[in-house]
Amino acid sequence: MPVIHAEGLSLEFQTPDGPLLALSDVDLSVESGDFVSLIGPSGCGKTTLLRAIADLEQPTSGTLVVNGGSARQARLNRGYGYVFQAPALYPWRNVERNVTLPLEIMGLSKAERRERAARYLDMVNLAGFERKFPWQLSGGMQQRVSIARALSFEPDLLLMDEPFGALDEITREHLNGELLRLWHRTRKTVIFVTHSISEAVFLSTRIVVMSRRPGRVHDVIESDLPDDRTLDMRDTEAFLKIAHRVREGLEAGHSYDD
Amino acid sequence: MxxxxxxxxxxxxxxxxxxxxxxxxxxxxxxxxxxxxxxxxxxxxxxxxxxxxxxxxxxxxxxxxxxxxxxxxxxxxxPAPHQIAVHLFDSVFMQKINSRRSLVFHTRVTGTATLLGFFLAAIFGIALATGIVFVRTLDRSLMPWIITSQTIPILAIAPMIIVALGSMGIRGLIPKAVISLYLGFFPIVIGMTKGLRSPDPLQLDLMRTYSADKWQFFRYLRWPASVPFLFTSLKVGIAIALVGAIVAELPTGAQAGLGASLLSGSYAGNMLAIWSALVMAAILAMSMIGLIQLAEFLNSKRTGGRV
Known part of the structure; x- marks a missing residue:
């Protein structure tokens, strides 16, 4: 059974200028253990789709199944971890207490919280930074804290909305490598929003190319790249072939309403 | 250097x-x-x-x-500054501490009323702000009244409060604290309403993804986000609560308190007494604000603030 199943999903925002169709008739299926990237031009609704899966937006029509139930049920069950575009750390909490925030809300014991924080901060290479406050960290480190926070309550599903969008190229590539290793180790289902082609190809088992607003799925590309990927692979023919197909999809999607 | x-x-x-x-x-x-x-x-x-x-x-x-x-x-x-200093020294250190000639006595009377009023104002202000933030109808229905309350000159309303409470047998400390409360709660409501609403959409969404309940939203997000606003409004609030307590001592011709010293000084044309009382009021306000500042500093150390 798929972790996420969307069929004919449409979402309309009510704005002062009238209704705005953000998603139109989206079909999407994500299997357990998939790493799925949503890629598309700005404003194509990829973030909206992710937010709908997270029950942060309400679809206007269509069906959406998350973890075998409704999106709302999945949220109430804390069935997913969400990583936002910005780290969204609470500045009055130190790194450790930011990571343990969801655990406090879920009522875990103090010992268990500390143990989890140590484990997941170590996983994102931030051991030793427990007592620092967010403003004392770089942007990349802050985003890693927010990933540790999303992992800390051990959801099987990870929703990531352009988590590295605000970072420089080098940091971004470094964190891509780390994320891939993390995914190998945990085998969580990941849905990853990006507008970087190389990031999408490098990370994903499946790439969903979305077209311009109103957002719809233009193409779904299965990646046949091996599981243990390295940054050098980006120059191989297999990598470039997939990247090319993504680019073609994006260009076709772009010209959609031109 | x-x-x-x-x-x-x-x-x-x-x-x-x-x-x-x-x-x-x-x-x-x-x-x-x-x-x-x-x-x-x-x-x-x-x-x-x-x-x-x-x-x-x-x-x-x-x-x-x-x-x-x-x-x-x-x-x-x-009066020249040194005359005020001498008069102040005389009325602070050279008088029996419980005599009406001692400014320590008057300062204590006013200070007690201010602190009681301020304490109530803080509780009342925070409670109101919480209600306003969490219950949408309260925002619409209460805010206009809260603002209106501050447009009435306190000099007009203070005697009414004192006479009304006096007719119920409540005299002395309580009516003064009530007027302190009346003035002091306003900056606290306004500041805390702003502070409790200060979390950005992302911080709110994060709590939603944890399916946090209303109380957890308050405890883990809205309250800690509002604390810097709280300290700022407390500082304004305590200064204005002191003004309230002093004004409250005027209409009754009260025999005790810094307001009473000011009034009797002005009746007697004794500028030295007025200046001394004013200086004491300033010292009182500064030390109370200083205490809040100390609390703010200690808190910001705990929460990693860049002070």
Whole structure:
């Protein structure tokens, strides 16, 4: 059974200028253990789709199944971890207490919280930074804290909305490598929003190319790249072939309403 | 030199380092200039009464006599700073602490009313702000009344409160605290409403993804986000609560409190008493605000603030 199943999903925002169709008739299926990237031009609704899966937006029509139930049920069950575009750390909490925030809300014991924080901060290479406050960290480190926070309550599903969008190229590539290793180790289902082609190809088992607003799925590309990927692979023919197909999809999607 | 000692990056400076970092020389210069102007102003201000006395006593007076006398006359229009200092010292340290001539006594009376009123204002203000933020209808229905309450001059409403409470047998401390509360809650409601609404959409979404309940939203997000606003509004609130307590002491012709000292000083035309009471009120306000600032500093150390 798929972790996420969307069929004919449409979402309309009510704005002062009238209704705005953000998603139109989206079909999407994500299997357990998939790493799925949503890629598309700005404003194509990829973030909206992710937010709908997270029950942060309400679809206007269509069906959406998350973890075998409704999106709302999945949220109430804390069935997913969400990583936002910005780290969204609470500045009055130190790194450790930011990571343990969801655990406090879920009522875990103090010992268990500390143990989890140590484990997941170590996983994102931030051991030793427990007592620092967010403003004392770089942007990349802050985003890693927010990933540790999303992992800390051990959801099987990870929703990531352009988590590295605000970072420089080098940091971004470094964190891509780390994320891939993390995914190998945990085998969580990941849905990853990006507008970087190389990031999408490098990370994903499946790439969903979305077209311009109103957002719809233009193409779904299965990646046949091996599981243990390295940054050098980006120059191989297999990598470039997939990247090319993504680019073609994006260009076709772009010209959609031109 | 007064060069600031820059804290090492990533490390908050200690409270004492921050104190000593303040620039002493410019402050002292301004103070000296200010005192100089004051002494100079005392001469023309007091000239008339002193010359009148010279004429009455039929003395030949010189400029140096006028200057000397305008800085030492016992019932001046504008007393010189050292006269106020002497009077203040006398009424603080040289009187029995429970006598009505002791400013310590009056300060304690006013201070108690202020603190009680401020304490109630803080609770009331925070509770109102919480209600306004969590219940949408309260925002619409209460806010206009809260703002209206502050447009009525306190001088008009204070006697009404005192008479009304007095007719119910409540006198002394409580009516004064009520007026302090009336003035002091306003900046706290406004500041806390703003503070509780300060979390950005992302921070709110994060709590939603944890399916946090309303209480958890408050405890983990809205409350800690509002704390900087809280301290700012508490500082405004306590200063204005002191004004409320002093104003509340005027209409009854109260026998105790800094407001009463001001009133009796003005009835008697005793400028020295008025100035001393004013200085005491300023010292009282500064020490109360200082305490809040200390609490703010200790809290910001705990929450990693860049102070």
């Amino acid at each position: 007064t060069d600031a000692i820059e804290p090492s990056p990533g490390k908050a400076p200690s409270f004492w380092a921050r104190l000593s970092r303040r620039r002493g020389v410019p402050i002292a210069t301004i103070l000296l200039v200010f005192i100089g102007i004051w002494y100079a102003a005392a001469i023309p201000m007091n000239r008339q009464v002193i010359v009148q006395r010279y004429t009455l006593q039929d003395v030949d007076w010189t400029t140096s006599m006028l200057i000397r006398d305008s800085w030492s006359y016992s019932r001046p229009i504008l």
